[in-house]
Amino acid sequence: MPGMNLTRAEATVRAGLLNVDSYEVSLDLTRGERVFTSKTTVRFSATEGASTFIDAVTDNVRSINLNGVELDPATHSDGIRIQLPNLAEQNVLVIDADALYMNTGEGLHRFVDPVDQEVYLYTQFEVADCRRMFAVFEQPDLKATFQFTVTAPKYWNVVSNAPTPAPQEQGEAATWAFAPTQRISCYITALIAGPYQVARDSLVSSSGRTVELGVFARASMMEYLDVENIVTITRQGFEFYEKNFGTPYPFEKYDQLFVPEFNAGAMENAGAVTFLEEYVFRSRPTGAMVERRAITVLHELAHMWFGDLVTMKWWNDLWLNESFAEFMSTLAAAQNTEFTSAWTTFNTLEKNWAYRQDQLPSTHPIVAPINDLEDVEVNFDGITYAKGASVLRQLVAFVGQEEFMAGVRQYFAKHAWSNTELPDLLSELEASSGRDLSGWGAQWLETAGVNTLTAQISTDDAGIITDFSILQSAISDYPTLRQHRLAVGFYSLDENGSLQRVHREELDISGASTPVSSLVGLAQPDLVLLNDDDLTYAKIRLDERSLATATVHLKDFQESLPRTLVWSAAWDSVRDAESPASTYVQLLLNNIGHEFDSSVIMVLLRQLNTSLDSYVTPENSSELSVQAADRLWQLATEAQAGSDAQLQFAKAFAHRSRSAEQLDTVQSLFDGSKTLDGLVIDTDLKWSLTIALSAGGRLSDEQIDAVLATDDTAKGKASWYTARASRPTAEAKAKAFEAATAAKLSNDQQSAVIAGFNNTHDKSLIAEYGEKYFALLVHAWENFSHEMAKQIVLGFYPSSQVSQATLDTTQAFLESLGDKHPALRRLLTESAADVRRALAARQADF
Numbered sequence: 001m002p003g004m005n006l007t008r009a010e011a012t013v014r015a016g017l018l019n020v021d022s023y024e025v026s027l028d029l030t031r032g033e034r035v036f037t038s039k040t041t042v043r044f045s046a047t048e049g050a051s052t053f054i055d056a057v058t059d060n061v062r063s064i065n066l067n068g069v070e071l072d073p074a075t076h077s078d079g080i081r082i083q084l085p086n087l088a089e090q091n092v093l094v095i096d097a098d099a100l101y102m103n104t105g106e107g108l109h110r111f112v113d114p115v116d117q118e119v120y121l122y123t124q125f126e127v128a129d130c131r132r133m134f135a136v137f138e139q140p141d142l143k144a145t146f147q148f149t150v151t152a153p154k155y156w157n158v159v160s161n162a163p164t165p166a167p168q169e170q171g172e173a174a175t176w177a178f179a180p181t182q183r184i185s186c187y188i189t190a191l192i193a194g195p196y197q198v199a200r201d202s203l204v205s206s207s208g209r210t211v212e213l214g215v216f217a218r219a220s221m222m223e224y225l226d227v228e229n230i231v232t233i234t235r236q237g238f239e240f241y242e243k244n245f246g247t248p249y250p251f252e253k254y255d256q257l258f259v260p261e262f263n264a265g266a267m268e269n270a271g272a273v274t275f276l277e278e279y280v281f282r283s284r285p286t287g288a289m290v291e292r293r294a295i296t297v298l299h300e301l302a303h304m305w306f307g308d309l310v311t312m313k314w315w316n317d318l319w320l321n322e323s324f325a326e327f328m329s330t331l332a333a334a335q336n337t338e339f340t341s342a343w344t345t346f347n348t349l350e351k352n353w354a355y356r357q358d359q360l361p362s363t364h365p366i367v368a369p370i371n372d373l374e375d376v377e378v379n380f381d382g383i384t385y386a387k388g389a390s391v392l393r394q395l396v397a398f399v400g401q402e403e404f405m406a407g408v409r410q411y412f413a414k415h416a417w418s419n420t421e422l423p424d425l426l427s428e429l430e431a432s433s434g435r436d437l438s439g440w441g442a443q444w445l446e447t448a449g450v451n452t453l454t455a456q457i458s459t460d461d462a463g464i465i466t467d468f469s470i471l472q473s474a475i476s477d478y479p480t481l482r483q484h485r486l487a488v489g490f491y492s493l494d495e496n497g498s499l500q501r502v503h504r505e506e507l508d509i510s511g512a513s514t515p516v517s518s519l520v521g522l523a524q525p526d527l528v529l530l531n532d533d534d535l536t537y538a539k540i541r542l543d544e545r546s547l548a549t550a551t552v553h554l555k556d557f558q559e560s561l562p563r564t565l566v567w568s569a570a571w572d573s574v575r576d577a578e579s580p581a582s583t584y585v586q587l588l589l590n591n592i593g594h595e596f597d598s599s600v601i602m603v604l605l606r607q608l609n610t611s612l613d614s615y616v617t618p619e620n621s622s623e624l625s626v627q628a629a630d631r632l633w634q635l636a637t638e639a640q641a642g643s644d645a646q647l648q649f650a651k652a653f654a655h656r657s658r659s660a661e662q663l664d665t666v667q668s669l670f671d672g673s674k675t676l677d678g679l680v681i682d683t684d685l686k687w688s689l690t691i692a693l694s695a696g697g698r699l700s701d702e703q704i705d706a707v708l709a710t711d712d713t714a715k716g717k718a719s720w721y722t723a724r725a726s727r728p729t730a731e732a733k734a735k736a737f738e739a740a741t742a743a744k745l746s747n748d749q750q751s752a753v754i755a756g757f758n759n760t761h762d763k764s765l766i767a768e769y770g771e772k773y774f775a776l777l778v779h780a781w782e783n784f785s786h787e788m789a790k791q792i793v794l795g796f797y798p799s800s801q802v803s804q805a806t807l808d809t810t811q812a813f814l815e816s817l818g819d820k821h822p823a824l825r826r827l828l829t830e831s832a833a834d835v836r837r838a839l840a841a842r843q844a845d846f
Contacts, residue, residue: 003080007372011139020044020144025134029152035098040135046087053081055131055138058097065094095135103746104785105263107132115220120194122259125187127376140185141313141419147180159192161270185311190269197222207248214255224282233294237301240336246409250309261748268303283684287598287644298329313419316370323388344560345599350386357382362826363448374823390537391444397485397535399433407432449478453530454541468519483510489532490525499556539572555594577840581615589631598644605652615841629656641678654692663696687719695726718752725756754795763800770798774813781824797831802838
């Protein structure tokens with residue numbers, strides 16, 4: 001990635017020189033499969049006589065005209081930046097260039113649908129990839145209006161931030177001249193073009209204005225799109241946000257487009273949100289996936305206000321952009337949709353992500369220094385999203401939800417269409433709540449690490465509490481002890497054997513020990529749950545009596561959130577090498593059958609895989625893996641016919657099948673000789689079985705090809721790549737490694753191959769690739785796009801080789817790297833930390 005970086009210092013200098021008025025961008029998308037014409041006219045004011053640069057990642061620059069003067073592209077453009085000397089007070093810049101289509105999910109991505117051979121395009125610009133489509137001052141604080149004119153095949157749908165105009169046809173092509181946008185940041189502009197199909201609807205905004213809604217997908221996927229559900233969630237989101245934000249939806253229309261080979265979950269392009277196409281369900285989805293799609297829809301909609309209407313000045317406030325959307329989407333789901341247990345999902349998914357990220361060597365304060373674009377690219381992490389959102393939940397508990405929303409309403413009113421920094425929001429929250437947040441901000445936003453909370457309880461002979469204190473600890477590297485607003489829940493078994501909450505105490509704690517006198521004199525319950533209702537961000541540990549109760553009665557909680565908090569505490573204990581992974585596996589297998597929350601089941605099954613593959617000692621793992629698969633099959637057969645749990649258990653069984661008998665069962669499901677009542681072997685489940693059989697050595701390449709012949713689609717082809725790479729042969733692994741590191745596959749295909757490479761029962765089969773991996777890392781990092789390089793760095797790191805040798809090899813490479821490529825160093829350091837944690841967990845597994 002030579003020359004692609006941009007430093008904060010450069011951006012600050014440029015922002016001091018310029019004020020951008022408008023962009024006019026003309027694109028010709030009819031020139032073939034490699035390049036497109038990109039002509040950009042920029043009008044901006046500047047400090048007279050100053051020099052600067054504009055970002056433009058190009059294949060060829062035909063001309064550069066600055067204020068009527070032609071500049072030589074050979075001397076002024078390097079293919080990434082165009083130098084602009086001797087600026088006037090008012091400037092007009094015209095750049096005519098060719099730009100490259102991408103197949104990496106960055107810039108203007110080009111995809112050919114294998115079903116009908118139609119071409120589909122979409123943009124992904126965050127963090128800094130609109131420069132791949134047009135010349136632009138690529139930084140969020142140089143807002144402007146954007147007017148796009150697009151020439152494309154006349155039968156295409158062309159979508160951008162402004163409403164789509166009537167096209168002007170010219171033979172087989174047509175031209176769409178969009179109206180200018182409002183003043184927005186460049187990274188939220190968008191272009192989506194191709195024979196996308198659309199379902200249309202509308203709603204009435206709180207302003208009384210009708211907002212047109214569009215839901216788009218490829219023609220071959222449109223039949224699977226659950227438009228009614230998506231529109232329902234969108235309406236509920238509009239209602240909740242307009243009421244709480246006090247500002248009507250700010251853009252002219254709201255399109256949601258499900259696009260192929262997307263790297264992220266979604267992107268908040270103003271009025272034209274793009275989504276991962278996996279949210280279009282060809283086969284029966286789990287409830288977890290349906291809920292995740294709803295949360296994502298709400299997350300992106302929240303960005304229309306927080307991020308698009310009001311935008312961060314620089315990427316150091318990325319956390320606030322994402323944390324706010326993450327918090328608000330969960331709050332909206334819990335309070336205004338069918339997903340009333342959204343905070344349970346938040347705990348099991350987001351908080352577990354945050355706790356993991358916050359215990360890596362690369363952990364950082366929520367307000368992190370972002371010195372350049374490479375810093376940003378690796379900062380889309382569990383701190384930026386999940387810890388930030390958790391801390392906002394703590395802030396709401398601290399100041400009150402209505403006070404929080406009052407401050408947010410004033411923030412939007414004061415800063416609409418402008419750029420802000422964190423103090424702009426905090427000052428409004430201080431005014432609305434009457435609280436001084438400087439100390440809160442210093443504790444929660446400017447320090448790293450997670451605290452651990454433990455209850456210390458003394459009782460008399462009658463079981464009456466005589467002393468109750470909450471102990472708070474922190475590791476020595478990040479010793480901050482924070483003020484927490486939290487609840488303590490007392491749970492006891494009733495006459496029916498159910499764990500019911502019998503008392504709740506909400507309070508503030510701080511320091512190493514906080515006595516809770518209000519609990520003295522109460523009977524000690526069967527289980528004490530610190531951080532009940534999950535108001536604060538902290539790990540919890542159960543006291544001895546509570547742990548004994550949880551071990552036997554985990555399934556007897558009547559509410560999902562307290563049960564999930566106990567699950568999280570047990571998992572934390574395993575990850576911290578405080579309790580044996582084998583014991584956790586047994587706890588999980590004994591209780592997961594009683595879970596009714598789809599997202600919790602999904603996460604528990606992921607934890608089961610991590611435990612068996614990384615945390616259980618090699619001496620125990622083989623036998624325990626077979627036992628686990630047997631138990632999963634039992635759970636699948638015992639689950640209610642057609643239930644979500646049955647589907648998840650069946651998929652998990654196939655993935656974990658190791659013995660000949662287990663693979664025979666998978667084979668019989670695959671060929672239809674065995675059935676489970678209610679379990680439909682649909683397209684996606686068929687591929688799950690195919691991949692499991694391939695990893696078990698039961699399918700040849702030809703048999704895998706035969707499955708592809710029944711599903712020769714983009715999703716089918718990705719599954720085919722995974723299945724072929726899963727075969728347990730040296731040849732299959734060699735082909736997979738070569739294919740994924742050769743920069744010839746698309747982003748989606750590369751990801752699928754890497755997944756198959758790592759899907760191996762015998763980890764020694766891929767042990768030799770550690771040396772090859774480290775040998776190619778620098779070349780990949782320096783020559784591939786960020787997304788493609790990152791997939792190689794993370795996907796081929798030898799994490800399956802849990803050994804000191806892996807850590808030593810990583811350290812040697814890092815030493816050879818010197819101070820080059822800090823973002824690459826961070827990814828490797830994090831990967832090594834996971835191996836180090838696995839080694840510690842294995843030592844505790846006795």
